[in-house]
Structure formats: C-alpha cells, structure tokens
Amino acid sequence: MDISNTTARNQSTDNSGSAVLGNGSSAEEMSTMFLELLVAQISNQNPLQPMDGTAYVSQLAEFSNVESLQSIKKNTGASLDHNSSMLVLEATNLVGETVAVPADVIALEKPGTVSGLVNLSTPADSVTVQLYNSNGELVEEQQLPYSGVGSLSFEFEQQDAGGYSINAFSTTQGVSQRLTPWLNGEVERVSVGSSSADILLQVDGLGNFALTDINQVA
Structure with missing residues (x-):
C-alpha cells in the first residue's frame, strides 16, 4: 500500500x-x-x-x-x-385617510380648512400659529390654549383656494422658539418601490412623504 x-x-x-x-x-x-x-x-x-x-x-x-x-x-x-x-x-390602507405630516406650506384646490398640530417638548408661556397667503400677507393668527408639553391642534376655517404657509412658535419669558407644524391632509395615492423604505404617500395639497414621516392618523 x-x-x-x-x-x-x-x-x-x-x-x-x-x-x-x-x-x-x-x-x-x-x-x-x-x-x-x-x-x-x-x-x-x-x-x-x-x-x-x-x-x-x-x-x-x-x-x-x-x-x-x-x-x-x-x-x-x-x-x-x-x-x-x-x-x-x-x-x-391609508388611501382616503387623513394624516398629519411635517409641512409648513399647503395648496388648497378649492375653499376649505387648513388644520394641523404642533408638538411641545418643553413648557412655554404661549403658543402662536400664523396663517399666511401666497403673497406673504398674514391672514389669521391663533393663540393656542396651553396646558403643558404635548400636542396642540389648530384649525383655520373657511379659507379660499390657493397657497398658504404656516408659522408656529412658542414664547417663554419673552424668548420665541420656532415650532415645526404638522399639517393634515388626505392620502390620495401610495407608491411602492423595491423595498418598504421606498413607500411614498401622496398627500393632497402637501406633496409626497415617507411612511415614517406620518405623525398620526386623524
């Protein structure tokens, strides 16, 4: 061997x-x-x-x-x-549902309401939300009732068709701080890509947003 x-x-x-x-x-x-x-x-x-x-x-x-x-x-x-x-x-399943997304501009195709919310992470003396038209003119201003940290809703009713922008801020001891507005809109269409990260929601008057951008379903 x-x-x-x-x-x-x-x-x-x-x-x-x-x-x-x-x-x-x-x-x-x-x-x-x-x-x-x-x-x-x-x-x-x-x-x-x-x-x-x-x-x-x-x-x-x-x-x-x-x-x-x-x-x-x-x-x-x-x-x-x-x-x-x-x-x-x-x-x-969100098609036809109203969602809140981070946006400060909105386009109304017909007369309607501009609504949304702001989130507070720290206490403030006052919270103000302002609505401007496409010409930069102040249309309406609201002082939101405040009860502590959390979410505060706002609503501007009976607005004409057109473009609008939202300015929101809190005031604490005379110092203002800009707040991110979340505007409400209806989901018109859902686009699905090759993965879940590519899912886009087309929100009426607000644009396209990722699924993770949604703050809440109204």
Whole structure:
C-alpha cells in the first residue's frame, strides 16, 4: 500500500470539504455533503495514522455552527419579507385617510380648512400659529390654549383656494422658539418601490412623504 498517496488523498479530501461546506447554499445540502465527506475521510484515512475521534467531533461541532447560522439567516430573511409585506399593506390602507405630516406650506384646490398640530417638548408661556397667503400677507393668527408639553391642534376655517404657509412658535419669558407644524391632509395615492423604505404617500395639497414621516392618523 502506498501510504504517501493515501495521506495526500486524505488531505485533499479535507481541503475540498472545507471549500464545499463554505459554499453550501442550504442546510439540507450542507448536511448531505458533510456526511459524504465524513465517509470519504474514514474510507481514505491512513491506517497507520488513523484520525483521532476528537477530530470527527470537532468537525461535527463546526458543521452544527454553520448549519445554525444558515437557519438563522433563513428565518431572519423570512421575517424581513413578512414585515415589508405588512408595511405595504398598512400603507395602502391609508388611501382616503387623513394624516398629519411635517409641512409648513399647503395648496388648497378649492375653499376649505387648513388644520394641523404642533408638538411641545418643553413648557412655554404661549403658543402662536400664523396663517399666511401666497403673497406673504398674514391672514389669521391663533393663540393656542396651553396646558403643558404635548400636542396642540389648530384649525383655520373657511379659507379660499390657493397657497398658504404656516408659522408656529412658542414664547417663554419673552424668548420665541420656532415650532415645526404638522399639517393634515388626505392620502390620495401610495407608491411602492423595491423595498418598504421606498413607500411614498401622496398627500393632497402637501406633496409626497415617507411612511415614517406620518405623525398620526386623524
């Protein structure tokens, strides 16, 4: 018996086994390949220098780790696909609903109401919201009732068709701070891209917004 050739054959089997296991596409395929390689190693081992039994145990443990990682990857991918599908379904259900989005300009195609809210993170002495027309003229101003931090709603009724802008600010001890207005609008259309991050909501009179831009559904 040519021991050197047998030993070389054994080493070649070990190296090819590592390469094949590293490129396995599924846990089932990898399991089959591992068993085939294990049988090949036992059949072609050097009878004068047989492999230690701990080596087989070590290989089995390594294979189990790879198999576990493959399973985790598969389950994670399935979970992400499910979440993306749920987000798309949630977005399409918003068509016809009124949502609040971060915007300070709005275009009314017909006479109507300009409404929305402002969020306060710190106490203030007063909160003011101003409505301007497309010419920059002050149309109406409101002092919002204040009871602490949180959300305060505003509404400017009976406005003519046209473009408007909102200026909101709080005042504390004579110092003013600009506030981000959130305007209400109806979702007219939902655009879905290749992923959930590409979902866009077309809001009447306000423009396009991501699903994560929504503050609340009115």
